[in-house]
Amino acid sequence: MAVNVPKFKLNDGKEIPAVGLGEALVDPRFPNLSKPEEVTKAVEHAIKEGYRHIDCAWGYGNEKDVGEGIRLSGVPRSEIFITSKLWGTWHSRVEECLDQTLSNLGTDYLDLYLIHWPVPLNPKGNHPVFPLLPDGKRDVDHAWKLADTWKQMEAVLKKGKVRSIGVSNFSQTKLEEILPTAEIIPVVNQLELHIYNPQHKLIEFMKSKNITPQAYSPLGSTNSPLLTDPDVVSIAEQHKLQPADVLLGYLLAKGIVVLPKSVTPSRITANLTGAIRALETLTKVDVERLDGLAAAGKQKRFITPPWPVDLGFEHWPKLL
Numbered sequence: 001m002a003v004n005v006p007k008f009k010l011n012d013g014k015e016i017p018a019v020g021l022g023e024a025l026v027d028p029r030f031p032n033l034s035k036p037e038e039v040t041k042a043v044e045h046a047i048k049e050g051y052r053h054i055d056c057a058w059g060y061g062n063e064k065d066v067g068e069g070i071r072l073s074g075v076p077r078s079e080i081f082i083t084s085k086l087w088g089t090w091h092s093r094v095e096e097c098l099d100q101t102l103s104n105l106g107t108d109y110l111d112l113y114l115i116h117w118p119v120p121l122n123p124k125g126n127h128p129v130f131p132l133l134p135d136g137k138r139d140v141d142h143a144w145k146l147a148d149t150w151k152q153m154e155a156v157l158k159k160g161k162v163r164s165i166g167v168s169n170f171s172q173t174k175l176e177e178i179l180p181t182a183e184i185i186p187v188v189n190q191l192e193l194h195i196y197n198p199q200h201k202l203i204e205f206m207k208s209k210n211i212t213p214q215a216y217s218p219l220g221s222t223n224s225p226l227l228t229d230p231d232v233v234s235i236a237e238q239h240k241l242q243p244a245d246v247l248l249g250y251l252l253a254k255g256i257v258v259l260p261k262s263v264t265p266s267r268i269t270a271n272l273t274g275a276i277r278a279l280e281t282l283t284k285v286d287v288e289r290l291d292g293l294a295a296a297g298k299q300k301r302f303i304t305p306p307w308p309v310d311l312g313f314e315h316w317p318k319l320l
Contacts, residue, residue: 003050003272006279008257010187011210014164016112017081018252019275020053021046021268022216022259023062038263043069045265047080050272055190055216055259056105057085058097059116059129063104071106083112085168086153088121089128091144094152098161113162114190115153118174119307120144137308150178157184166190168216172205173312179209190214193256194226194247195290196300197315203254214257219247221302229298231289239281242274249278250290 007015023039039062043054047070056066063084070080082105090097102108122139125131131139153165166188167175175189189206193199193215203213220226227243236243248258252275260271294300304317 003276005050005052005272005276006252008212008255010164010212011185012164012187014111014187016188016212016257017051017053018257019051019248019272020055020081020083020257020259021051022261023054023056023060023066024261024263037065039065040069040072042263042265042268044072046268046272047073047075049269051268052079053081053083053257053259055083055214057087057116058090058101058104059085059087063101067105067107077107081111082107083114084110085114085116086149087116087129088119089123089125089131091115091120091141091146091149092123092152094149095156095159095161098156102161109160110162112164112166112188113153113156114166114168114188115146115149115170117169117305117307118146118167118171118177118311119309120146120149138306140307140309142309146174146177147181150182154182154184164188166211168214169311171312172202173310175205175209175211185209186211188212188214188257190216190259192217192301192303193251194218194220195229195232195250195293196220196226196298197302198291198294199314200291201314203256212255212257214259215251216259216261217303218251218258218260219244224302225300229293231293235282235286235289239278239286241278241281242270244271245274245278246282246286246290248275249282250287252276252279253282253287 006018008018084101120141122131122141125139133139157165164187166186168190232243232246236246251258262268
């Protein structure tokens, strides 16, 4: 399928496809989550349909499945933009975590490597992914500095193991913990971004630093109210689009990379073609209308893990 996916230029001069396939957690303990074979088939289908950007993470437990899907697609590795992420228990061992990711994916480099959360976790805790304290709270390594994680990210970039580096889930406060000593400015910040959580102030700050925003939850969450929002439905009907198209096109129009998650082949295809169609169709008035929904009383986050630290975000649950 010949799909002309737009690209955005990053602050290091490289280009990133503006629509990517977001991958979800794979965990055999939770049967309602994506299954490994579903992830593999989803990635293979997405690439055959025209996607050239796949977003995964060490913490999702799906890198081997993603790598298999890429191989089965038959499309050369050089044509696919692959992102993965450093998990919290590896902040002091960036290259070691990256090497696991490269082995899992079956590649010798990543196009983009991100710090998944600005929360270093105890690397010697009681669990490799979510170490816990006796009181049940997540075991955070409070002594470790994010600036030191970023130095190691810069080091793997200089070695050629990754082409670009960035962050995920970083507020302005957390960005300001790494920027003063950074030799290389993050190319992206991947965030929960959608019509109900537009984070306008943070986006403006990122623009001032030439950091590209990415949306990992552009359609909201499971059973998302975004798809039935009256303004979204109205705009969709006006332009003969689907509500999901409007949600994705809105973000693209604002220069935000979208990473919709799905393992359903028809939805994967529709997200790509619909997003591009909406980008070409939505007006400035439409975008401004959607921009105002959160401030008009619909502000809502769907993803707020119980990190026992202040992340510095607006509209985040108070620490207990």
